[in-house]
Amino acid sequence: MPEIQIDTTPVPSPGITPSPTPVSGADGIGLRLNREQREYVRREVVRRTLEEQKELCRRSRDLNLEVIINDAVYQEKERLKTAPNSKENREQSRFWADVGRRFHRVEDSERESILASIVAMYVDEIMGYFNPVIHNIAAHVLPWGLKAMLSRFSPVNFLRYLGSQLNLEENLIISGPLDQIRGLSKRAALIMAPTHVSNLDSVVIGLGLFQSRLPPFTYGAGLNLFSNRVVSFFMNNLGAYKVDRRKKNGIYKSALKQYATLSMEMGHHNLFFPGGTRSRSGEVEQKIKLGLLGCGINVYAANLVSGKPNPDVFVIPCTLSCGLVLEARSLIEEHLQETGKSRYIRVRGEYSRPMRVLNFWRNLQSMDSKIHMRFGEPLDLFGNKVDADGVSRDAHGRAVDRTKYLQINGSVTQDAQRDQEYTRELGRSILAAFRSNNVALSTHIAAFAAFQQLRRLHPQFDLYRSLRTMGSDHAVAKSAILGDIARLLARLRELEREGGIIVDPQLADASAEAVFARAMDHFSSFHDGEALRDGTTGVYTENMKLLYYYRNRLDHYGLDTVLEN
Amino acid sequence: METIGIIGGGSFGSALADLVGNRGYRVMQWHRDAASAQRFNELRVNEKYLPGITLSENVQATADLQAVASAARFIIVSVPSLYFRDIARRLGNFLDGGHILISTTKGIEAHSFKLMSEVLREETCCLKIGSLSGPNLAKEIAARKPSGTVIASQYDEVILKAQEILSGPYFRVYSNHDLYGVELGGVLKNVYAIATGLVAALKMGDNTMGMLITRALAEMSRLAEKMGANPITFLGLSGVGDLVTTCTSPLSRNYRVGFLLGQGHTLDEAIANIGEVAEGINTVRIVKEKAGQLGIRMHILEGLHALLFEGKDLPTVLQQLMNVPQMQDVEFMTRHGSEKPGV
Numbered sequence: 029m030p031e032i033q034i035d036t037t038p039v040p041s042p043g044i045t046p047s048p049t050p051v052s053g054a055d056g057i058g059l060r061l062n063r064e065q066r067e068y069v070r071r072e073v074v075r076r077t078l079e080e081q082k083e084l085c086r087r088s089r090d091l092n093l094e095v096i097i098n099d100a101v102y103q104e105k106e107r108l109k110t111a112p113n114s115k116e117n118r119e120q121s122r123f124w125a126d127v128g129r130r131f132h133r134v135e136d137s138e139r140e141s142i143l144a145s146i147v148a149m150y151v152d153e154i155m156g157y158f159n160p161v162i163h164n165i166a167a168h169v170l171p172w173g174l175k176a177m178l179s180r181f182s183p184v185n186f187l188r189y190l191g192s193q194l195n196l197e198e199n200l201i202i203s204g205p206l207d208q209i210r211g212l213s214k215r216a217a218l219i220m221a222p223t224h225v226s227n228l229d230s231v232v233i234g235l236g237l238f239q240s241r242l243p244p245f246t247y248g249a250g251l252n253l254f255s256n257r258v259v260s261f262f263m264n265n266l267g268a269y270k271v272d273r274r275k276k277n278g279i280y281k282s283a284l285k286q287y288a289t290l291s292m293e294m295g296h297h298n299l300f301f302p303g304g305t306r307s308r309s310g311e312v313e314q315k316i317k318l319g320l321l322g323c324g325i326n327v328y329a330a331n332l333v334s335g336k337p338n339p340d341v342f343v344i345p346c347t348l349s350c351g352l353v354l355e356a357r358s359l360i361e362e363h364l365q366e367t368g369k370s371r372y373i374r375v376r377g378e379y380s381r382p383m384r385v386l387n388f389w390r391n392l393q394s395m396d397s398k399i400h401m402r403f404g405e406p407l408d409l410f411g412n413k414v415d416a417d418g419v420s421r422d423a424h425g426r427a428v429d430r431t432k433y434l435q436i437n438g439s440v441t442q443d444a445q446r447d448q449e450y451t452r453e454l455g456r457s458i459l460a461a462f463r464s465n466n467v468a469l470s471t472h473i474a475a476f477a478a479f480q481q482l483r484r485l486h487p488q489f490d491l492y493r494s495l496r497t498m499g500s501d502h503a504v505a506k507s508a509i510l511g512d513i514a515r516l517l518a519r520l521r522e523l524e525r526e527g528g529i530i531v532d533p534q535l536a537d538a539s540a541e542a543v544f545a546r547a548m549d550h551f552s553s554f555h556d557g558e559a560l561r562d563g564t565t566g567v568y569t570e571n572m573k574l575l576y577y578y579r580n581r582l583d584h585y586g587l588d589t590v591l592e593n
Numbered sequence: 594m595e596t597i598g599i600i601g602g603g604s605f606g607s608a609l610a611d612l613v614g615n616r617g618y619r620v621m622q623w624h625r626d627a628a629s630a631q632r633f634n635e636l637r638v639n640e641k642y643l644p645g646i647t648l649s650e651n652v653q654a655t656a657d658l659q660a661v662a663s664a665a666r667f668i669i670v671s672v673p674s675l676y677f678r679d680i681a682r683r684l685g686n687f688l689d690g691g692h693i694l695i696s697t698t699k700g701i702e703a704h705s706f707k708l709m710s711e712v713l714r715e716e717t718c719c720l721k722i723g724s725l726s727g728p729n730l731a732k733e734i735a736a737r738k739p740s741g742t743v744i745a746s747q748y749d750e751v752i753l754k755a756q757e758i759l760s761g762p763y764f765r766v767y768s769n770h771d772l773y774g775v776e777l778g779g780v781l782k783n784v785y786a787i788a789t790g791l792v793a794a795l796k797m798g799d800n801t802m803g804m805l806i807t808r809a810l811a812e813m814s815r816l817a818e819k820m821g822a823n824p825i826t827f828l829g830l831s832g833v834g835d836l837v838t839t840c841t842s843p844l845s846r847n848y849r850v851g852f853l854l855g856q857g858h859t860l861d862e863a864i865a866n867i868g869e870v871a872e873g874i875n876t877v878r879i880v881k882e883k884a885g886q887l888g889i890r891m892h893i894l895e896g897l898h899a900l901l902f903e904g905k906d907l908p909t910v911l912q913q914l915m916n917v918p919q920m921q922d923v924e925f926m927t928r929h930g931s932e933k934p935g936v
Contacts, residue, residue: 410690410720422718426686433690433720445749446721452747453720 069290070151076286077147078140081279093139094131100146100277101128107274123149143279150283154269200232201533202240204403204465208416209344212406213243215418216340217292219324220245220299223313223347223462224306226354230268233299233348236401245299246291248284248320273305281319288320292327292341302458308363310356310580312347312466316455318448324409325434325447332431332440342414343454345404345461351397351469352554353577354388360577364495391553400469402530404461410450411457467530468520468582470538471559474547475578477512478504478560478567480591482575495572503566506544512591513540516582519590529585594619594651597758598665600684602629602654604642604731605697606671609759611735614649616761621661622654625672630654646735662687667695667754669725670713674700674872678712685717693721693751695744699779700872703879708776723751724772725759726779726831728838730845734764741765743831745775767830774822775831778813782836783847783873784880785809788893789840790851791907805893806840811924812891816880819887824924847873860901877901892917 085091104124111117131142212218222233230249237245247268271284292298304317324341331339353359405413408430412420420428433450434440481504483494517540523529535543551559558571559578569575595618599610602624610622624630633639633654637647655661661668662684672680677698688694694717696709707715710724723746734740744755744766752768760766769775788809792801810833814824826832839845843852850871853863864871881898884891896914899905 412718420718422685423715424682424685426718428718429689435691443750449747450720 066155069155069287070148072290073151073283073286074144074147076290077279077283078144080282080286081143082140084278093136093143096278097127097131097139097143097146100279101131103277104275146279147283150275150280151287153272154284154287199398200236200239200401201398202236202401202403204346205405205416206240206242206403209403209406210242211416212342212414212418213297215338216342217295217327218243218245218297218406219292219321219341219343220297221302221321221343221345221458222299223466224301224303225348225350226306228354229301229306229348232399232401233346243297245297248288248298248300250301250305271300285319285323289323289327292323293330295338302455306355306359308359310353310360310363310577311583312462312581313459314584316452316458318451318455321454322448322451324454325450328409329434329440329442329447332434340418341409342418343407343409343458345407345458345465347400347402347404347462347465347467349400349402349467349469349581351471351550352388352391356574356577357555357571360573363577364492364573388554396534397550398532398534400467400530400532402465402467404458404465407454407457407461409454411453411455413457463584464528465530466581467532469532470535470543470546471550471578472581473513473516473520473535474509474544474551474560475575476582476587477509477516477591478569479572479575479579480588481508481512481567482569482572495576498569498572500561500563500568500570503563503568505566506562509567510540510544513543515590516587517543519587520582520585523585595667596621596664598661598668599623599671600658600661600668600680601671602633602639602642603671603673604639604735605729606669607639607643607646607648608731608734609669609671609697610652611646611648612761612764613758614651616758618651618758620649620652621664622652623658623661624654624656625676627656630656643731643735658684659687662692666691667693667758669695669697670709671697674698674702674709677709678702678716681713681716685719688717688719690718690720692717692719693723693754694719695723695725695751695755696776697725699726699776699783701780701876701879703875706879706883708773708780710772710776721748721751722746722772723748723755724776724779725755726775726835727767728830728834730838730842732844737763739763739765741767741830741834743767743769743775743829745769745772745831747772769826769829769831771823771826773820774817774824774826775829777817777820777822778827778832779835780872780876781813781816781880782809782839783871784876784894784897785813785836786839786845786847787851787854787871787873787877788897790845790848790853791855792851793848794852794855795907802841806836809840809893810836812893815924816884816887816889816891819889846871850874854900855907874901890917 081093081096085093085096101124104120105128108117108121108124127142127146131139134142209218220233220237222229230247234247248271249268251270251272251274269287272280275281288298288300300320302316302321303313307313321343324343328339328341331341408414408420408428410420410430410433412422412428412430414420420430422428431440482498482502483489483491485502485504486494486498489497517531517535517538520529520531524531535546538546548560548562551557552561555571555574558569559574560567560569597613597618597620599606599613599620599622602622606622610620614620622630622633624633629641631654633648637650637652638644639646639648658680668684670677670681670684677696677700694713696713698709701708702712708724710722713719713722723744725742725744727740727742729740729742740763742759742764744752744759745768746752746755747770752770756766756768785806789802789805792805810827813832813836814827817827818824839848842848846867849867850860850863850873853866854860858866860874864874877894877897880891881894884894892914896910899913900907900910
């Protein structure tokens, strides 16, 4: 097989030191680039994206710049047809109409500059925190006295303020090998890879990282996150960049990947949700998107070739667990309607209303409900665990020389197919870490027991029929549910000893009754109590789908067989 | 001259060592005991497993795993499934992520239902892993009769490298990315060789044989699909190819076990008579359990299980088999699969 040496041309411009220490504010918070750095990033992403597209054309006979631009024009026009009528969207429509008129009958060199202008527009959008429109929205109406914060505009003060407002010290339980992660952050670029449950995750994680004294991370955040003004303000402040999952054309995807790659090359720590989107079904992630995650290998290879002193990129899996989820109702609906998965992404919902979010949070606090943020063991890009000294370890704890994965006959070689498989392996390790760091909470356990009981009432119903038809006239005896909760608890504790899951520490010695009572406290306070009710006729649900959603958090642990036997 | 490693001094390992040596590579073949390695180096013949055949000059035997791992980047592992995990773990002490590992062992781990490539993945730090499977009787390869095989791996690099090293004038190497399906085919066919041996002994006729082999294929692919493999893989050399060879060749140990059973011997007598491990017998037990867990019907396999382990007699089992519901002939076909456009 031909050996292709990796292109080592990208050399950081003056003004950016290629050190693994993130370019950050003096206070260590917020990855804000200065004007010179910003210009460099913009220029470099445009150059690399252009290069990548031209390389694609060279490799494929059916592909040329005209086809690539045409595809983007078509997809963007389609997208804009259903987009809301806003100033920004009108501007975009004009932009694409203009491109659409120009790109056909021109020389290839002219086409290149059209492509460059498209990429430049995308880069500006991705680095959106410079977008004055967004800033205006953020500054428009802010609750909780945040206006005062705005005037001071210090991210550290902002985080401290928000943390104290939310009683974070008490409500967010952070665990995992924190010292190890802090240590590794000084010698490698990190990729934080959290599970994704709710739009509030980004805020919780941001605050959690701050509270755990971890270095700042650059976020790749879904555009829909920016629909809540508070979160939007928060994200912008931390230097989040925007990922618009509705844009599916090759140019956009390539620009996004090049941006993430460049950011890692500059030594920034990155955060992205490897599942790509919030878990619609409520399950812990079962699939990983390889796109952004795969950038890590390219960065590592380029760093090895250029002989960087700290070439490594490590991945930190992070599992978030919460007893109630703000958007549960719409998430499970979207899961059940095929449309929810990719074709239709809600930008506004429960989440976009700031007061609703605040009430939700206060509710959780009143129930002494904790959010659990668990960091898994750090991983290298090939799925091996990495110890505190930065040494990769195989399943038997033997040291692994990770540079060898990329070498043939002693030199680093590029092989996109191989690297994609490596990223798949990494994905498997991340998924395993998600599963074993998932915290089983009272609502999950009670929902699991109740849901399985209800299903057994009508074994002839398939899943969808039970979701549609089961309601308040289908009740099961509380004693039956308590019996099943007891059996689930026993199995979950056993699994926990084997390292397969975490049981909520607040339930350490809890009886089935206590678990059920705690779950009912939660369920009755939210979703209008629909998920589960404890009535005179027995225990029943008014929203089987919601129950299904909370039940799914404990799917894939073989618990159904525990109840059947 | 590049060095290729082969772990295992059995018949298949030796046949491949000879093949690779003849292709112009230096071969380092690991034997489990030093005396056997030394004996081979003196005689150039594997007296125990491949008697009478002088192997290529390029083959050198050793009992030192580390020596193989440091000399070779491409290593073929060909040891019985019973010792596979242990040897893989020991080999793993000397490997790094650049090594390519190929398993040729057609076996399954009883307690975990793991295939050998999965064992390699668990016991070493290597990711570039593949499997070689197909209608490959060691004696025929050693005798340089034309044969074909399949190299399966998720990595193109592994496939290309294996083809470069192994393919030659009497050996063709086809590729497949469905590693799991290819390996599973090699494991499952052993079960059906017992059944065809039986049918041959009972002189039931060629119609019976044709039906048996084809329905065996249906069962195999049904299980494989449920386990995540691509059922189309079973149309290839590692599926149909291996099945037909094993099910019709008196060289196959599993076929011989079935044949002896058909002649009225007990299972113990048959095993004693063969004198070697017939993997198919254990596989029947392991696969039956798995199929039960997955809720898949495998009638031929269930019949064999009844005959071998449940004390049922042959006429009863045969009668039951002829009475199972008659399903669609080809399962992975849509109802309108045969419609021509416009008809």
